[in-house]
Amino acid sequence: MGMAVPRSVWMWVLVVGAFALGAWAQSAGLIADILWRWEDIVFLARQHMQLVAISGGLAILVGVPLGILLSRPAMRRMAETLMQGLNVGTTIPTLAVLALSMTFLGIGTVPAIFALWIASLLPIVRNTYIGILEVPAALREAAQGMGMTNLQMLWRVELPNALWVIFAGIRTALAINVGTVPLAFLIGGGGLGELIFTGIALAETGMMLAGAIPTAILAVLTDFLVATVARFTVPRGVNPLAR
Amino acid sequence: MITLENVTKIFESPSGAITAVDHVSFEVPEGEICILLGPSGCGKTTTMKMVNRLIEKTGGKIFVDGKDIDDYDPVTLRRTMGYVIQQIGLFPNMTVEENIMVVPRLVGTPDAKARKRAAELLGMVALDPGIFLKRFPRELSGGQQQRVGVARALAADPPVLIMDEPFGAIDPINRETIQDEFLKMQANLKKTIMFVSHDIDEAVKMGDRIAIFREGRLEQYDRPDTVLAHPTNSFVREFVGGDRTLKRLRLVRVGDAMHPGAPYVFPEDRIGDAVARMHEYGHRSIVVLNREDMTPTGLIRLAEVEEARGSCGEHAMRLPGRVHVDADLRRAVSEMFTQDTTWLACVDSDGRFKGHITQRAITHLLGETYRHPNEGVVPDTRRQRGEAVLEPETGPIPGAPA
Numbered sequence: 267m268g269m270a271v272p273r274s275v276w277m278w279v280l281v282v283g284a285f286a287l288g289a290w291a292q293s294a295g296l297i298a299d300i301l302w303r304w305e306d307i308v309f310l311a312r313q314h315m316q317l318v319a320i321s322g323g324l325a326i327l328v329g330v331p332l333g334i335l336l337s338r339p340a341m342r343r344m345a346e347t348l349m350q351g352l353n354v355g356t357t358i359p360t361l362a363v364l365a366l367s368m369t370f371l372g373i374g375t376v377p378a379i380f381a382l383w384i385a386s387l388l389p390i391v392r393n394t395y396i397g398i399l400e401v402p403a404a405l406r407e408a409a410q411g412m413g414m415t416n417l418q419m420l421w422r423v424e425l426p427n428a429l430w431v432i433f434a435g436i437r438t439a440l441a442i443n444v445g446t447v448p449l450a451f452l453i454g455g456g457g458l459g460e461l462i463f464t465g466i467a468l469a470e471t472g473m474m475l476a477g478a479i480p481t482a483i484l485a486v487l488t489d490f491l492v493a494t495v496a497r498f499t500v501p502r503g504v505n506p507l508a509r
Numbered sequence: 510m511i512t513l514e515n516v517t518k519i520f521e522s523p524s525g526a527i528t529a530v531d532h533v534s535f536e537v538p539e540g541e542i543c544i545l546l547g548p549s550g551c552g553k554t555t556t557m558k559m560v561n562r563l564i565e566k567t568g569g570k571i572f573v574d575g576k577d578i579d580d581y582d583p584v585t586l587r588r589t590m591g592y593v594i595q596q597i598g599l600f601p602n603m604t605v606e607e608n609i610m611v612v613p614r615l616v617g618t619p620d621a622k623a624r625k626r627a628a629e630l631l632g633m634v635a636l637d638p639g640i641f642l643k644r645f646p647r648e649l650s651g652g653q654q655q656r657v658g659v660a661r662a663l664a665a666d667p668p669v670l671i672m673d674e675p676f677g678a679i680d681p682i683n684r685e686t687i688q689d690e691f692l693k694m695q696a697n698l699k700k701t702i703m704f705v706s707h708d709i710d711e712a713v714k715m716g717d718r719i720a721i722f723r724e725g726r727l728e729q730y731d732r733p734d735t736v737l738a739h740p741t742n743s744f745v746r747e748f749v750g751g752d753r754t755l756k757r758l759r760l761v762r763v764g765d766a767m768h769p770g771a772p773y774v775f776p777e778d779r780i781g782d783a784v785a786r787m788h789e790y791g792h793r794s795i796v797v798l799n800r801e802d803m804t805p806t807g808l809i810r811l812a813e814v815e816e817a818r819g820s821c822g823e824h825a826m827r828l829p830g831r832v833h834v835d836a837d838l839r840r841a842v843s844e845m846f847t848q849d850t851t852w853l854a855c856v857d858s859d860g861r862f863k864g865h866i867t868q869r870a871i872t873h874l875l876g877e878t879y880r881h882p883n884e885g886v887v888p889d890t891r892r893q894r895g896e897a898v899l900e901p902e903t904g905p906i907p908g909a910p911a
Contacts, residue, residue, distance in 0.1 A: 408598025411563055411671075412612050412661075413588035422611075426602035501602035503645030 299472030300479070306461065311480050314447050314457035317375070318488065321382035322443050326436060329387050333394020333432070334420070349395060356388045360446045368453040378447075378455025385446055386439035393435025397428030426501050433496035440492055444485040448477065458484075511537040511560060511669060511701060516569035518555050518725075529555045531725040532569070537718070539574075540699035544712040547722035547748070554673060556722070557705050561587045561671050573669055588616055591662030591700070595674040597654045599646040605631070605657050606642040612665040623664070630660040635690055652683035659691065663698070670702040676711070688714060709749050713737065713756050721745050734760050738878045755839075757875055763841050764834035766874045767855045769864040775800045776807075776822030780814050783821050787811045796854055796862060797825045804860040805831060831856050834863050841866055 291297050300307075336345035364381040371377035401424050409419040425432075451459030458477040465474025502508045518530040530552040537543040545553035558564040560571055562583040571578045578586055599608050606627045613623035628638040634656035646654055655676065662670055676684045676691075692715065695702070706712050712719050713733045721728045721736065721744075729741045737753040737760075740746040750756070773796045774783045787795050788811075797807040807825030814824050830848035832841045834855050844853055851868040 402596070402598075404594060404596035404598040405600060407563070407596075408592070408594055408600070411561060411587055411592035411594065413584050413586075413615055414611075415584055418615070423600055423602070427600070429602075503601045503603060503647060 296472050296475060300476045303461070303473065303476045307458075307476055307480055310456065310458045310460055310477070311484065314444075314459075314481070314484065317378060317382060317447050317450060317455060317457055318440065318443050318484075321379045322386050322440050324379075324383050325386035325390055325439055325443075328383075329390030329435075329439070330394050330432065332387075333391045334398065334425075336391070336395045337398035337424075338416075345395065349392065352388050352391060355384075356392075360385045360442075361449055361452075364449055364453055373454035375455055377453055378450035381453075382443055382446060382450065386443045389435045389438040389442070390432075391435075393438070394428065394432045397431030397435070398424050400431070401427045427504055429500045430496065430504060430506065433492065433500065437489055437492045437496070440488050441485055444481070444488050448481055510539045510572075510574055511543075511703060512570075512572040512575075513556070513560075514570040514572075516556065516559060516571060517567050518552070518559060518564065519567045528725050530559070530566075533722075533725075533727045534569075535720055535727060535730045537701055537703055539701055541717035542695065542702040542704055542715055543718045543720060544716035545703065545705045545720050545722060546707065546709065546712045546716075547728075549707065550724075551722040552725040553705050553707075553720075553722045557671055557673060557703055560669075560703060561590050561592060563587075588612055588665065589667050589669070591665075591667045591670040593655075593658050593662045593670065593672040593675040595677045597651075597658040597678070599654055599657055599661070601646050603645075604642065605636075605644050605646070605649070608646070608657060609661045609664050611661065616665055618665070626664060627660075630663055631657070633663075633694060634660045636660075652679050652687060655679055655687060656690075659694075663700075668701060670700045670704075672702060672704045674705055674707070677706075677708075684711075691715070710756065710759075713759055721748060723748075734878070754875060758838040758842055758871075761838045761874060762834070763832050763836050763838060763855055763866055764863070766838060766841075766870050767834060767864040767866045768870060771796065771862075771865045773798045773805075773862060774809070774821045776820060776825065778821045780809070780817050780819055780821055780824055783809050783824075784811065784815060796828070796865070797821055798862050802860065803862055805854045805856065805862045828854060830854070832866065833858070838871055842868075842871065 288297070335341060336348060360381065363384055364378070367377040367381035367384075371380060405423055405427065406419065409423045414422065447455070447457045448459030448462050450457050451463055458481045461473050461477025462481070463477075465471065465477060497505065497507050500508075513536070514534050516530060516533045517528070520527045520529055533552070533556060535543075545557055547553045555564055559566045560573070560578070562578060573590075581589075599605075600611070603611075606624065609627040609630055610620075610623045613626060614620075618626075628642060631638045631641055636653060636656055641649070641653070641657075646657070649657065655678070659675065662672075676687055679687060688711065704715060706715070716733050718730065719733050719736045720730045723744050729736055729745045731739075734757055736745065737749055737757045740749055740753070746753075772786045772790050772792065774786060776797055777800070783795050787793065787809075793811045795809050795811075796805050797809060798804065799806050805828050807822075808828050809821060809824050810826065813826075817824055829850040829852075830844050831854040832844050834857055841853055845851060845868060853866050855863045855866055857863055
């Protein structure tokens, strides 16, 4: 990359910026305000991550096999139609999905998880499907010509070579998921949204930030976690990070 | 041995049925390389893929080593045949070693044995196992990848290999090398190979037999020399090219067109001996050899020394050129043209003088088949080395212009 500004300069800008931000927050009494809510933050963050884990986990458990299923030659014709449907589904705002979910399932954790599951499902299915589809035809021909059964081809050739793309889908899905969980508060799902929305409603910046900052940190951490798992799971030969 | 009997493939398409392969029958004998050759869309690849049932035939029978391939389940069948494709198709998620071990693992070979075999095969395709076993395909050059591709196809030691333009994606320089190495390997392995190509030069070089296809029909199936010397119709004649006789040069080894037992002298010999020997053989020139290692060092022309005195060494001139006995005639002719001469001294790997080859001997050998079309096909000397092809020519060495 021909970046004109050296990395160290950016690092300094970042550090100085963070320091300035901290100084400002300190003078406004915000840091004390946030720390005062520490117990709430921990409790709600845990609830937040539970929602992410359950809805995201279910989305992976359903999305990956569904994507694989759609990529099977027998399903090809149907798969395209279905993917179009899923793509349209992605355009529906998550807030609307939450509202619809509430209409059918009432309020509480279950409708929240359901809505989050729907929102995370699409990127996972799409990436699994496309990842497998984009495995070069030559690899398939070689595998078949060497006498692999379709199942052996899936396990030994198609999935390992699609894994990076599949993980990219999971990353996107979980990032969306963590960022969407605050909305779950609106239908009684709990999570850090409780601090954010209450803070907004009461015009209490400290309370709002006590929800918003941990949400942001959790999103970054989740992304990092998935990236790390991907880095160590994807075979070295097809892993762009393992050179 | 691969036998095709009336094999036909009809593809159904929206615009009607298309006959891709039309009643094709031929046989690839045990241990030979058969090149399926023809323009694109001629049915050669379809024919090949019907052998390992990647494409199911519409009609006819295919036998491999006498067994009907329809009696096997396609997956089992394919594991008994090596398969190499143009795009190589190494699995990027696996190391070179794992790639080679794919089929052995599929058929349940113990891991330790498969590993040993992988290292052995890598050595066979001229890649150092110590360096390459643990590498990933993306860390290899195209030529190295294709070598691994060949090693992988040989892993389970299948009697039959199916190759779809295996060297087509490699740059010309590497292609020559890999082709040569492959031929050397095949000389030991003696696999029965069906090999698709669209390149007549590759076909002539690699093939024991060439099957030329056009629009799903087999136009000619013969040894390369026969295809070049006696194309059965105008299509084949045009396909093999206007320089087809030149292509035949490749098929003959210098040693087989060479005139063995040519006379020579040593530098210490008196010039009178050289003159006497030239008269005895009716030659107009004679080669001077180094006595210690028998390498040709120079040349004496009769016209220039008939009245001379002294030793042969004093009158020796520069030798116009030499060629290895194992080189093909194309090399010899090229050397003749380079040196502006009509004959060359032939040497073995130690540089020892073995005889000489003349332009006339070459044209005579190539012309044989046209004079006696039923018997005169030159043998494919790469496989039948040492066979006498040509009676030693009597008479003077032509050429050698003063």
